[in-house]
Amino acid sequence: MSSQNKRTVVITGGTGGIGYQSAIGIAKTGARVVITGRNQERGEAARRRIVEETGNGDVALVIGDVSSMAGVDALAGALLERFERIDVLVNNAGYLGSEFKRSQDGLEMHFAVNVLAPRRLALGVLPALKAAGNARVLNVTGGDKPARVDADNLQAEKGFKGLMTYTHSKSVMEAMSMSLARELEPEGVSVNVLFPGRASTAMTGAMSAKTLPGVMKIFYPLFKLLFAEDGGKSAAKAARSTIWGATTEKLDGVTGRYFDTNMKERKLHPTGYDTQVQARIMAAIESAQAAR
Ligand SMILES: NC(=O)c1ccc[n+]([C@@H]2O[C@H](COP(=O)([O-])OP(=O)(O)OC[C@H]3O[C@@H](n4cnc5c(N)ncnc54)[C@H](OP(=O)(O)O)[C@@H]3O)[C@@H](O)[C@H]2O)c1
DSSP states (O other): OOGGGSOEEEEETTTSHHHHHHHHHHHTTTOEEEEEESOHHHHHHHHHHHHHHHOOOOEEEEEOOTTSHHHHHHHHHHHHHHOSOOSEEEEOOOOOOSSOOBOTTSSBHHIIIIIIHHHHHHHHTHHHHHHHSSOEEEEEOOSSSOOOOOTTOTTSTTOOOTHHHHHHHHHHHHHHHHHHHHHHGGGTOEEEEEOOOOOOSHHHHTOOGGGSOGGGGGGHHHHHHHTOOOTTHHHHHHTHHHHHHHHOGGGTTOOSOEEOTTSOEEOOOHHHHOHHHHHHHHHHHHHHHHTO
16 A cells, blocks of 8 residues: 555654553554654654554654644645645544633633534644545543533533533533534545543543532542553553544444443434534634634
């Protein structure tokens, strides 16, 4: 197979945590794997470790920060420049913050990274997804079970609640993904949501008591125990659903679905399928993009 014709899997946030373990599992299947992250040094070290561990020399690193629209666009541009085809785009990079923060574009940060960025990146690399034929977009969710979307609280308008704001942003992302699945179906690109499960990573390691809302703070010591450093063991387990999603034939022609940590299809909360809720999310994304 010529280099340009090789099955190519892009994993955002593939230089650490669950994304890194996903990259290892996918590289073992012989696909070309492209990992992205913000830091060149960390990224290059991760790229080298993946090559060593898998024996697959076709692992590339592309640097990009998905917390701003300019960053997403620059990443999309760099990917298009280097790769003619993208068979699978895994939107894995995520954000969990302990205080209200605005992105460079003035958006609530969870909304910027977990909702707007995955959609904008998928549309940004659409020519390469279309070139691959039957390409997949896999959006990595969080927050345990699918939960209700509150369209009046897309950017923590009702108050910032740490972990709850994060999990709500993932529910919003799930609803956005259902809308994106319909939008990209005519282009021959599928969009599905995968839940990895709990893992000790940089994201969970950075959680503080402030991340936990209200009375949940008393459980902080338990959270610290649950997310104690384990040398990538739990991240490798959590990566199973992404590795499966990127490689299984079972997802051929399947779009607009949610799969849990055991790769079982589950229903979203009904608000995730509500087209009026989805329209509110799309309106928030579009107005943010128009205001740039
Ligand atoms: N860990 C869990 O328990 C858990 C549970 C359920 C769902 N999830 C979801 O699974 C995904 C991965 O989680 P994780 O725990 O592995 O996260 P993580 O530890 O934050 O992931 C680190 C990776 O993301 C990159 N990254 C972080 N912020 C970025 C940004 N703004 N732009 C580009 N790259 C960025 C990092 O590289 P640099 O630092 O070099 O940028 C690194 O490659 C997330 O979507 C998360 O919400 C996690």
